Amino acid sequence: MIANMDASGTDMACVIPEGFFCSGGTTPISTNAWMLTGVQKYPDRFIMCPNFGPIIQRGVDEAIREMEFMVKEYGVKVFKFYCPEDTYINDKRLWPFFAKAQELNLVMQVHTGTGYVYGGRNKYCHPALLEDVLYDFYDLRIVAFHFGWPHHRELNLLAATFPNLYISVSFLNHAASWRPKLFQELIGEAMLYATVDKIVWGSDTNGSGMKDCVDPFHTFQIDEEGNRGWGYAYITDEDRAKIFGLNMAKLLGIEPKKRARRPI
Amino acid sequence: MARKDYFILDTETHPIDAAIWHQLAPYEGTKRFMHSLQGCIRPLVKEFPSMENDGAGPSRR
Numbered sequence: 001m002i003a004n005m006d007a008s009g010t011d012m013a014c015v016i017p018e019g020f021f022c023s024g025g026t027t028p029i030s031t032n033a034w035m036l037t038g039v040q041k042y043p044d045r046f047i048m049c050p051n052f053g054p055i056i057q058r059g060v061d062e063a064i065r066e067m068e069f070m071v072k073e074y075g076v077k078v079f080k081f082y083c084p085e086d087t088y089i090n091d092k093r094l095w096p097f098f099a100k101a102q103e104l105n106l107v108m109q110v111h112t113g114t115g116y117v118y119g120g121r122n123k124y125c126h127p128a129l130l131e132d133v134l135y136d137f138y139d140l141r142i143v144a145f146h147f148g149w150p151h152h153r154e155l156n157l158l159a160a161t162f163p164n165l166y167i168s169v170s171f172l173n174h175a176a177s178w179r180p181k182l183f184q185e186l187i188g189e190a191m192l193y194a195t196v197d198k199i200v201w202g203s204d205t206n207g208s209g210m211k212d213c214v215d216p217f218h219t220f221q222i223d224e225e226g227n228r229g230w231g232y233a234y235i236t237d238e239d240r241a242k243i244f245g246l247n248m249a250k251l252l253g254i255e256p257k258k259r260a261r262r263p264i
Numbered sequence: 265m266a267r268k269d270y271f272i273l274d275t276e277t278h279p280i281d282a283a284i285w286h287q288l289a290p291y292e293g294t295k296r297f298m299h300s301l302q303g304c305i306r307p308l309v310k311e312f313p314s315m316e317n318d319g320a321g322p323s324r325r
Contacts, residue, residue, distance in 0.1 A: 001279050013274040038279060047273075080276075109275065143275060170276040202276040210274070218267050237268060245273035256271040 001038070001207040002045060008211035010203075011245065011259040014049035014109070015039060016080045032066070036074065044259055047252065049109065050079050054086040055097055064100045071104050077252050078107040084120030089129035098133060102140040107251055109168070112148040112155060127155035134162045141251060143200060145170050147186045159194035166251070167194050169243070170202025177216040188222055188232030196239045200248040217244070 005013060015035050032050040039046040050070050052063040070076040079101070083089050089110060101108050112127040114120075127148035134142070143166040148155030159165045167190050175183035190199050203213040217240065226232040233239075249256040 001277070005274075008272070009269065010272045010274050012272075013277040015277055015279050018278060035279070049276075145276065168275050200275050201272060203274050204276045204278070206278050210277070214272060218270075240268070241270050245271040248273045248275055249271065252273075254273070256273070258269060258271055260272070 002042060004205075004207040004210045005045060006261045008203075008214040009260050009262075010210060010214060011257075012045055012047055012254065014047045014078060016049045016109075017051050018080070018082050032070065039074075047078065047254075048074060048076050050076060051082055052079060052097075053082050055081070056087045056091070056093060060093060060097050063097055067097075067100060067104070067106070071106070076106070078109060081108055081110045083111055083124045084115040084117065084122075086124065088124050089126075090132040095136065098137045098140060102137045107141045107143060109143045109145060111146065112144040113146045113151060114149075116146075127151050127158065130155075130158055130165065134158065134165060138162070138164070140164060142166065143168050143248075143251075145202065146204075147172050147190060149186065152186055152189060156189050156193035159190075159198055165194075166198045166200055166247070168200050168202040171204035173201075173203060173213045173217060176220045177212075180220070183220065184222055184226045184232065185230075187220075187235070188226055188230060191233055191235075191239070192231060196233075196242055197247060199243045200251075201244050 001013075005011070015038060017031055017035055032048075035050070036048060039048040048070070050066070052066050055063040067076075067079065070079070081089075087094065089112075098108075110130070112125055112130070115122045115125055127144055128151065130142065130144060133140070141164045144155055144159075145168045147167060147169060149172055155167060159167055169187065169190075172183070172186055175186065187199070201217075203210050205213060220235065222232045222234050227234060246256050248254075
């Protein structure tokens with residue numbers, strides 16, 4: 001993982017366990033505890049991003065207990081809510097969980113868009129469901145993943161309204177080289193409505209392939225049709241710097257200094 | 265033009281001991297979906313390696 005981060009110029013990475021209990025087939029044995037072994041070995045490169053779910057199935061009180069434990073014992077600042085295998089983002093049973101996250105000043109990363117994996121429920125992931133959470137937990141800083149695709153326009157409009165809602169390009173970043181017109185729409189609309197100050201980078205890789213995600217975004221540019229026809233702003237070096245790392249570093253209170261070693 | 269040395273913080277990586285992506289393989293619809301967005305299907309991974317090799321197992325070492 002570290003070698004791949006160095007090869008891609010990635011300085012730090014949030015490491016996240018996802019259960020995928022819902023998808024059948026195999027079951028990953030990744031756990032929060034296992035992730036911690038890596039984070040403790042490379043504290044300057046890995047950021048612990050625990051997953052306390054599936055919250056409803058395990059019990060909200062138990063999820064809150066683990067959240068408090070992770071913050072107190074390991075200084076956790078960010079976590080992932082993986083809704084496809086859990087419940088609707090705006091399930092009121094989650095309100096005590098969100099309240100505790102807000103109280104602890106955590107950043108909540110949440111999967112949005114579709115379920116992606118068979119067994120993960122699309123209906124749990126629609127970004128419009130975030131609206132109830134945003135109104136009731138106005139100070140909770142939320143990073144909505146995957147541009148909210150294919151419901152990215154609804155997500156962008158929410159991000160235009162709520163100052164603490166951010167958008168992650170995770171997983172869809174590959175479209176920059178594979179389907180550039182799609183990526184242009186995703187990044188162009190997000191910059192137009194959410195603003196470039198609220199877009200953050202993400203690869204959604206397991207390390208391998210990370211360079212293939214990072215490299216295209218170094219040079220990706222809005223084309224003339226996108227600019228003149230759709231009103232998308234051309235991406236500047238300053239924009240890239242914010243999206244690649246400065247925005248999330250600010251959210252997490254991390255000094256944005258280079259840590260990746262240049263590949264030999 | 266020289267590439268700028270941006271500070272890069274990845275908000276989502278999954279160092280996983282039984283890689284999640286291969287779970288997608290049995291489902292044809294998901295294959296098409298993955299291919300449409302990423303241009304590839306992630307390799308099947310069966311091993312249970314350590315975080316040092318990305319969860320991709322001895323086959324990649």
